[in-house]
Amino acid sequence: MLRRTFWLWPALLTLVLGVRGSWRPELWRDELATWSAATRSTGDLFDLLHHVDAVSGVYYLLMHFWVSAFGDSPTVFRLPSALAMSGAAVFVALAGRKQFGARAGLVAGLLFAVMPSVSRFSQEARSYAFAVLAVAAATWLLLRALERPTWQRWLPYAVSVAAAGLFHMVALCVLAPHAAVVALRWWRERRRALLIGFPAAVLVAMVPVAPLVLLGRRQVGRQISWLQEPNLQDFTNLWHGLFQSPLVSGCVLAMAALPAAWPKGRRPAFEIGLVAALPIVAIWFVSQGQTAYFLDRYLLFTVPAWAVLAGAGLSALRPRALVAVGLIGTALLGLQDQEKLRTRTSHEWADERGAARIIAAGYQPGDGIATVRGDNAYMMLDFAIGYYLPDRVRPKDVFAAKTPVQNDDLYAVDCPRPAECAAGLQRIWVATYSEADDPFKGLSAAEVEVLDKQFAKERVQHVQGITVTLMVRTPAAH
Numbered sequence: 001m002l003r004r005t006f007w008l009w010p011a012l013l014t015l016v017l018g019v020r021g022s023w024r025p026e027l028w029r030d031e032l033a034t035w036s037a038a039t040r041s042t043g044d045l046f047d048l049l050h051h052v053d054a055v056s057g058v059y060y061l062l063m064h065f066w067v068s069a070f071g072d073s074p075t076v077f078r079l080p081s082a083l084a085m086s087g088a089a090v091f092v093a094l095a096g097r098k099q100f101g102a103r104a105g106l107v108a109g110l111l112f113a114v115m116p117s118v119s120r121f122s123q124e125a126r127s128y129a130f131a132v133l134a135v136a137a138a139t140w141l142l143l144r145a146l147e148r149p150t151w152q153r154w155l156p157y158a159v160s161v162a163a164a165g166l167f168h169m170v171a172l173c174v175l176a177p178h179a180a181v182v183a184l185r186w187w188r189e190r191r192r193a194l195l196i197g198f199p200a201a202v203l204v205a206m207v208p209v210a211p212l213v214l215l216g217r218r219q220v221g222r223q224i225s226w227l228q229e230p231n232l233q234d235f236t237n238l239w240h241g242l243f244q245s246p247l248v249s250g251c252v253l254a255m256a257a258l259p260a261a262w263p264k265g266r267r268p269a270f271e272i273g274l275v276a277a278l279p280i281v282a283i284w285f286v287s288q289g290q291t292a293y294f295l296d297r298y299l300l301f302t303v304p305a306w307a308v309l310a311g312a313g314l315s316a317l318r319p320r321a322l323v324a325v326g327l328i329g330t331a332l333l334g335l336q337d338q339e340k341l342r343t344r345t346s347h348e349w350a351d352e353r354g355a356a357r358i359i360a361a362g363y364q365p366g367d368g369i370a371t372v373r374g375d376n377a378y379m380m381l382d383f384a385i386g387y388y389l390p391d392r393v394r395p396k397d398v399f400a401a402k403t404p405v406q407n408d409d410l411y412a413v414d415c416p417r418p419a420e421c422a423a424g425l426q427r428i429w430v431a432t433y434s435e436a437d438d439p440f441k442g443l444s445a446a447e448v449e450v451l452d453k454q455f456a457k458e459r460v461q462h463v464q465g466i467t468v469t470l471m472v473r474t475p476a477a478h
Contacts, residue, residue, distance in 0.1 A: 006093060006105060006106045008090075013089075014113040015085075018118070018123060019122075022075045025342065025347040027387060028347040034060065035125070037063070038064045042064065044405050045060060045061065048060075056126075058127075063077075081126070087137075088136040088304055092105075092136055093106060093108060096108035096308045103323075111252070111327065120346075124347075128297055132300055134164035134171065137160040138157060142178050145198075146182070149191065151197070158205040162209055165206075165209035165212070168301070169212070170283065171301045177274035177279065178198075184271065228292055234294060245333070257313065258312070269312065272308050276302050283298070348384075355431050356388030359385065360390055367396075368395050368397070370447065370451075373411065374414070376433065377412075401421070414444070418450045427458075432466070435467065436460055436462040439457070439467045457469055
């Protein structure tokens with residue numbers, strides 16, 4: 001029984017570690033973008049995707065139905081990612097067993113579960129965990145199809161590849177090592193079915209992905225224009241980000257090198273090594289061109305393959321007691337990083353929850369709110385405060401001519417005449433990323449002029465990284 005359900009224990013451990021403390025970190029701007037999209041109507045969501053974030057459309061739609069059914073508290077909002085990572089642990093264990101045996105599969109799955117990056121992105125309301133799941137499944141399904149290349153085995157592989165592309169297009173780079181593995185198997189076995197089945201499965205997978213690729217290319221300037229061409233230092237630093245722990249990264253890479261030394265482990269280790277390493281090298285070279293994609297979280301889908309290699313290496317050690325020592329040692333090496341990722345500031349440095357608490361405590365019906373936009377709109381302070389405010393507290397966004405929903409975008413349209421937009425309001429809450437001595441930092445000159453001339457500061461309060469100022473209209477401005 002235990003031998004048949006060996007994959008269950010990594011899945012459960014991954015889920016437990018993924019959920020533990022997931023309510024503590026404040027949502028950061030990418031998660032807030034997910035929240036903004038998921039809480040719109042389906043019509044408004046499709047209007048948004050027509051302008052921006054089309055590549056995240058499948059994930060946003062999934063989260064729309066999840067939030068509609070279960071709500072949007074931090075733990076519930078992040079739970080789909082934890083479930084996806086738990087599913088990925090299953091396929092890590094299965095791939096490890098297929099290549100190296102059941103013991104290696106179990107060890108690989110447990111190593112995957114205790115990696116800090118797995119816990120970190122189990123607590124991230126973005127699509128990365130789903131891309132990890134899809135790629136882990138695709139790798140196991142490929143190995144399974146190579147044993148008996150029938151259409152009944154190629155079809156699930158095609159579905160998993162399509163899912164990888166729909167959840168994160170960069171994950172499609174896994175097709176390069178998969179093609180290399182197929183070619184190596186064909187060279188050794190000369191089975192014609194391999195040369196037919198794999199290309200056919202990829203073509204089927206690309207049918208739903210191709211329109212998204214075309215639409216995503218038109219929006220790339222909005223999505224990742226901030227990424228710079230990577231250098232060799234970025235390549236070196238990647239490993240710490242990929243595992244979210246310098247100590248764990250060194251440990252995993254050392255263990256991953258061990259299977260290549262086995263007389264019987266070299267071929268399967270080389271195949272899994274291609275899945276682990278080739279996408280990283282390929283994306284680094286591709287990123288030397290017009291558009292860069294080289295970012296640790298974009299390459300998170302390679303972590304399952306690294307876990308399989310490391311698990312195979314560790315499980316081969318003798319005496320067997322060293323296997324338990326290696327597992328426990330890796331977990332302990334990452335313990336400090338595990339705890340750090342569950343702190344309030346692990347996702348977002350500023351205390352946006354605290355700012356919302358101040359506003360909620362002093363709110364009166366009819367109040368307005370002004371937050372930084374312009375060059376700082378990408379920080380999404382308006383969404384953050386909106387997320388943490390209770391439902392009864394809904395101040396009007398004073399200096400927005402159109403809300404993000406009305407604009408079919410993630411950003412509002414600034415009011416061209418701030419004085420007119422503020423007319424009739426008696427109190428405005430101003431929230432900015434600033435110190436207490438500069439409460440209007442980031443607001444436009446026209447907005448500051450309205451606040452200075454027509455309102456007076458009644459209360460200025462500061463939480464980490466944010467100043468909240470209550471402005472009250474002066475009698476002379478009536």
